Amino acid sequence: xxxxxxxxxxxxxxxxxxxxxxxxxxxxxxxxxxxxxxxxxxxxxxxxxxxxxxxxxxxxxxxxxxxxxxxxxxxxxxxxxxxxxxxxxxxxxxxxxxxxxxxxxxxxxxxxxxxxxxxxxxxxxxxxxxxxxxxxxxxxxxxxxxxxxxxxxxxxxxxxxxxxxxxxxxxxxxxxxxxxxxxxxxxxxxxxxxxxxxxxxxxxxxxxxxxxxxxxxxxxxxxxxxxxxxxxxxxxxxxxxxxxxxxxxxxxxxxxxxxxxxxxxxxxxxxxxxxxxxxxxxxxxxxxxxxxxxxxxxxxxxxxxxxxxxxxxxxxxxxxxxxxxxxxxxxxxxxxxxxxxxxxxxxxxxxxxxxxxxxxxxxxxxxxxxxxxxxxxxxxxxxxxxxxxxxxxxxxxxxxxxxxxxxxxxxxxxxxxxxxxxxxxxxxxxxxxxxxxxxxxxxxxxxxxxxxxxxxxxxxxxxxxxxxxxxxxxxxxxxxxxxxxxxxxxxxxxxxxxxxxxxxxxxxxx
Numbered sequence: 001x002x003x004x005x006x007x008x009x010x011x012x013x014x015x016x017x018x019x020x021x022x023x024x025x026x027x028x029x030x031x032x033x034x035x036x037x038x039x040x041x042x043x044x045x046x047x048x049x050x051x052x053x054x055x056x057x058x059x060x061x062x063x064x065x066x067x068x069x070x071x072x073x074x075x076x077x078x079x080x081x082x083x084x085x086x087x088x089x090x091x092x093x094x095x096x097x098x099x100x101x102x103x104x105x106x107x108x109x110x111x112x113x114x115x116x117x118x119x120x121x122x123x124x125x126x127x128x129x130x131x132x133x134x135x136x137x138x139x140x141x142x143x144x145x146x147x148x149x150x151x152x153x154x155x156x157x158x159x160x161x162x163x164x165x166x167x168x169x170x171x172x173x174x175x176x177x178x179x180x181x182x183x184x185x186x187x188x189x190x191x192x193x194x195x196x197x198x199x200x201x202x203x204x205x206x207x208x209x210x211x212x213x214x215x216x217x218x219x220x221x222x223x224x225x226x227x228x229x230x231x232x233x234x235x236x237x238x239x240x241x242x243x244x245x246x247x248x249x250x251x252x253x254x255x256x257x258x259x260x261x262x263x264x265x266x267x268x269x270x271x272x273x274x275x276x277x278x279x280x281x282x283x284x285x286x287x288x289x290x291x292x293x294x295x296x297x298x299x300x301x302x303x304x305x306x307x308x309x310x311x312x313x314x315x316x317x318x319x320x321x322x323x324x325x326x327x328x329x330x331x332x333x334x335x336x337x338x339x340x341x342x343x344x345x346x347x348x349x350x351x352x353x354x355x356x357x358x359x360x361x362x363x364x365x366x367x368x369x370x371x372x373x374x375x376x377x378x379x380x381x382x383x384x385x386x387x388x389x390x391x392x393x394x395x396x397x398x399x400x401x402x403x404x405x406x407x408x409x410x411x412x413x414x415x416x417x418x419x420x421x422x423x424x425x426x427x428x429x430x431x432x433x434x435x436x437x438x439x440x441x442x443x444x445x446x447x448x449x450x451x452x453x454x455x456x457x458x459x460x461x462x463x464x465x466x467x468x469x470x471x472x473x474x475x476x477x478x479x480x481x482x483x484x485x486x487x488x489x490x491x492x493x494x495x496x497x498x499x500x501x502x503x504x505x506x507x508x509x510x
Contacts, residue, residue, distance in 0.1 A: 017136075026124055031117075033116070033120060034116055037082070037111055037113060037116055038113050040082050040111075041084045041113075042084065044087050044095055045084070046496070047094075047097060048094060050092035050094040051092060054093045055092060058090075062076055075464055077469070078090060080093075082110070083095075083098070083109065083111050084111060085109040085111075086484060086488060086489055094467075095467075096464070096468060096469050097467060097497045098484075099469055099470055099483070099497060100470055103471060103483065104289075104325075104483040105351075106349075107324065107325075107348075107385065107485055108385065109485035109487075109488040114388075115384060118380040118381045118384050119378075119380065120377075121376075122376030122377030122379065122381070125376040128376070129374070129375055130373055130374060130376060130379070131371050131372050131373055132371065138380055139352070139373050141379065141383055142161065142352055142354075142379040142382050143159045143161060143354065145387060146159060146346065146350070146354055146356070147356065149330075149386060149390055150330070150356055153330065153332065154332065154341050154358075155339070155341075155358045155359070156341065156356040156357060156358055157358055157359050158356065158359075159355060159357075160355050160368045161352050161353065161354050161379075162352075162374075163374055164212075165345070165347035165348060166211070166212025166214040167214070167353065168355045169214075169217050169345055170212075170214055170216060171355040172318070172345050172355045173203070173216065173234075173280075174367050175314075175343050175357050175361050175363060175367075176280040176281035176316060177201065178364070178365070178367055179280070179314060179342075179360070179361045180280040180281075201233065201235060201280070202234075202278045203236055203280055203281050204236070204237050204238075204239060204281070204282040205220055205238055205239070206241040206291070207241055208223075208241060208290075208291030208294070208475050209221060209238075209288065210223065210285075210289060210291060211283070213226070218230055219232050219233065219234050219236070220234060220236050221290075223290075239271075239282075239304070240264055240267070241291070241294055242296040242300045242301075245429065247259070248430065250263075257297075260300075261303050264300070264303075265304070268304060272311055281313060281316045281342075282305075282308050282313055282314070282315060282316065283316045283318055284305070284316065284318065286301065286322065286331040286334070286337070287322040287439075287440055287443055289320075289473065290321075291474065292445065292474035292477075292479055293438060293444070293445040293473055293474075293479065293481055294438075295438070295440045301335055301337055302340075305340040308340075314342045314343055315341055315343070316341075316343040317332055317341045318344075319344065319345065319346055323348070324349055324350075324442075325442035325483070325486065326401065327396060327399065327401065327402050327441055328396075329390065332344075342360070343355065343356070343358075343361060349385060350385055351378040351385065353374075355368075388487070392487065400487070401441040401486050402441065404486055404489055405439070405441050407494045408437070408482070410494075411497075411498045412437035412446050415502060415505075421509075422505055423449075425450075426450055426451050428451070429477065435447075436448075438479075442483060442484060444481065444482040444483075444484070445481040445482065446479065446480050447477055447480070448505055450477065451474065451476065451479065452477075456480060457478075459480055459504060459505055460480060462504040462505070463503075463505070466504040466507070468497055470482060471483075
């Protein structure tokens with residue numbers, strides 16, 4: 001038997017797929033497309049009205065869209081496919097400041113060349129969709145990238161990728177219910193059955209919470225309009241969100257805060273005592289999104305989370321809208337609460353959505369599955385989004401996002417001072433006009449016209465007509481909200497954006 005001598009250099013072995021992605025022809029094609037996008041993107045420099053010649057074709061597109069949906073669009077807004085950072089062109093040739101970005105999805109704005117290159121790389125994959133059974137590694141690389149950042153301030157260890165935020169929340173609920181069940185099994189095996197336990201599908205959530213549009217998430221969300229006519233299978237006990245104005249009414253400073261926290265802890269204990277062992281989890285939106293861009297308080301959250309830990313109630317942190325926009329990448333970091341988080345959800349700007357959990361909450365059976373997890377392009381783009389957020393000068397009290405939020409507040413205070421009649425005090429927000437502009441980081445909201453729903457809705461539409469895309473949030477008072485593409489905003493953009501806002505609000509008054 002003879003053995004061939006080892007070669008002096010180990011030959012490189014690669015799959016056909018890796019050869020395809022390393023192909024100079026593929027890279028040249030991607031670079032050529034990216035250059036063309038950049039060239040066209042640079043032609044968009046400011047807002048403009050629609051092109052007369054495109055009016056008829058645009059109205060035809062709107063009519064067809066309405067026929068598909070079965071009801072009118074929220075805005076007469078159909079994109080042309082190109083933009084420039086915070087500016088977006090519509091198919092009628094008009095250009096607007098996009099300050100809502102698909103309700104927080106397009107965080108790096110429109111026609112970002114680097115992200116387009118990542119998406120194009122994904123388009124070369126052998127299949128558009130990846131799934132639970134068969135997937136290329138990009139899905140797991142996205143998960144690794146997310147978990148690497150989560151590990152810096154929490155004990156979250158595993159994650160499952162989903163096709164949307166509501167599905168990520170559905171999976172989180174599964175994980176929580178499963179852990180509750182397994183704990184009862186463990187107690188039974190140890191001969192320590194929980195006394196008077198209540199095995200009902202019961203959870204805790206904050207007043208005005210929003211969890212998504214699936215059947216179960218609509219039941220949990222604190223909005224009748226989102227679940228009207230739908231059956232109810234999950235029982236929700238609602239807790240008050242942090243309310244600074246209410247705390248101030250209970251006493252000055254620390255004293256009022258302590259009384260408010262004690263009152264809410266008593267309220268929480270009533271629920272838990274009424275249904276012993278029955279609550280699988282408490283859902284925390286540390287900064288509420290749809291509920292009104294309400295910013296919480298660390299001491300309040302900490303007290304509630306510690307109570308939950310003492311009762312074996314899972315702490316579920318939903319950051320699908322708040323992720324990446326504050327003074328830290330994760331809201332739990334901003335509030336220094338990572339040690340308490342058992343289950344976590346992320347989505348929107350990450351393109352692919354995910355549910356993460358600690359080792360203790362790792363499911364014992366195959367309860368998380370699905371045909372699709374997402375597209376190769378979404379995974380590549382999502383990975384780059386997280387990497388860019390982690391490496392940029394975005395976070396901290398002097399980071400880009402804090403600076404942009406300060407610029408937003410400066411513009412708002414100037415607008416309030418110029419038109420005080422447009423901004424009457426709102427009792428629910430507490431004293432002072434400074435409360436009429438709120439939020440944190442890239443979650444911005446302002447409250448004209450006393451928070452009256454009809455006028456807020458009208459203001460969003462008139463501002464759209466004047467060249468800026470906004471949306472609303474809250475449940476009384478209602479607010480105008482902004483989710484701007486913070487990484488691509490420039491200081492000089494803010495006055496131009498507020499010129500459009502001022503014109504739009506004036507049309508509501510007139």
